Amino acid sequence: MTILFSSLNHVARVPLAAEIHSRPFLRLEAPEVLSHIAVYERESMNSGSRNGVTQHDLLTALCGHFGVSAPTSEAKYFFHDFGRFRVKWECHTEFATYTFAERHDDASSPAVEFQRVPLRHVPQQWLAALQGKVMVAAHVVLDKTRGPSDAFAASLRQVFEGNMMVGSHVLQGGEIWTDFLIQADGFSRFVVRDVGLHEQQAGRLVQRLLEIETYRMMALLGLPHAQQATPVLNAIEGELASLTAAMVETERSNGSRLSDTDNEQELLSHITGLAARIEKLSLDNSYRFSASQAYFSLVNARIEELREIRIEGSPTIDEFMDRRLTPAMNTCQAIARRQEALAERIAHTNDLLRTRVGIVQERQNRQILQSMNTRAAQQLRLQQAVEGLSVVAISYYTVGLLSYAGKAAKAAGLPVNPDVATGILVPLVAAGVWLGLRRMHKSIHTG
Incomplete structure (x- = not known):
């Protein structure tokens, strides 16, 4: 039995079935060179909607230069072969990625391949429109040179300007080499060596590598927020400690006597101000810290998918990220937990002071009632x-x-x-x- 009428389908069936195929891998075959750019829209109150509009306008301008019809404004994925190069565009919540791929008939050394990247075909006017928005810019060379890994690594010293390289065997048929640094031309560089990859594995491998680089940078966006929040948290903690000490001193000096309600109200006003400041800080940072943690999880997932095997003398990508990226993410998590703990401490102090004010007011009310009872007896x-x-x-x-x-x-x-x-x-x-x-x-x- 076949379904003959589209009306039998649930309204969401076709879109949901297509979602799993909406972001396919590029079909790559060495020798090939790719240029990858991640365009990030600056944070704002309506960054989600603003990002989509901005990214679609940029894609429309690129397509218009080559006389190609751009996708609709609701599109989140676009692929087109422009002849000299191919473009894959993906729009995410905060950023969009452009991957330009160009296949070469003649194989050259990686150093030569990095001089003929597909980005040279892109109009300079369009690139100038990305000013202040590029979060990731990377070139990838897909190489099929044969030979031992150590000899190939030695030939890459010039490509990575003598920096320490990270490398590993991946997917039981490929090698990855990089230093995760921005080179003199403003681009990061990656060399993917095909030493026995199966069909379409090269495309999946390159995409995972570029996702690691993109999500790594997006995850690190939380670090400046954590660094900026540290002195603010220190100041709030210092003021809270002073207010708590003032409360203790007031209690000690008054003994069993009634506290000064005006003084208690002043302390309560200060604590309320601290609560407002920590709440604003949490609102400013909570989304960024949560996003950083989500991107960090994606980085770890993509690294695990590589199934790395060590190349003697070179750290793996997993080791590099564990040594460089993990401490930054731990800092963000520590600041997030510190914000929450400080907010709870302020709330506890606020409740304590409100309780003290309430007790003082109750004692004053009791004295007033006693005075009223005395007056009533006199009147009687x-x-x-x-x-x-x-x-x-x-x-x-x-x-x-x-x-x-x-x-x-x-x-x-x-x-x-x-x-x-x-x-x-x-x-x-x-x-x-x-x-x-x-x-x-x-x-x-x-x-």
């Missing part, structure tokens, strides 16, 4: 005294009114003695007023 006693006076006053006026009523009754001829009646009513009225006020207060409190 005053109120009780006032209530006693109120009973007397109300009783006085009530008895007075009743006395006038008794006098009026006597004047009307009733057998009433006002003075006697007034004397009898005084305790009764006073008791009634007192009981009435008590009941009123009780109803108010219960309500």
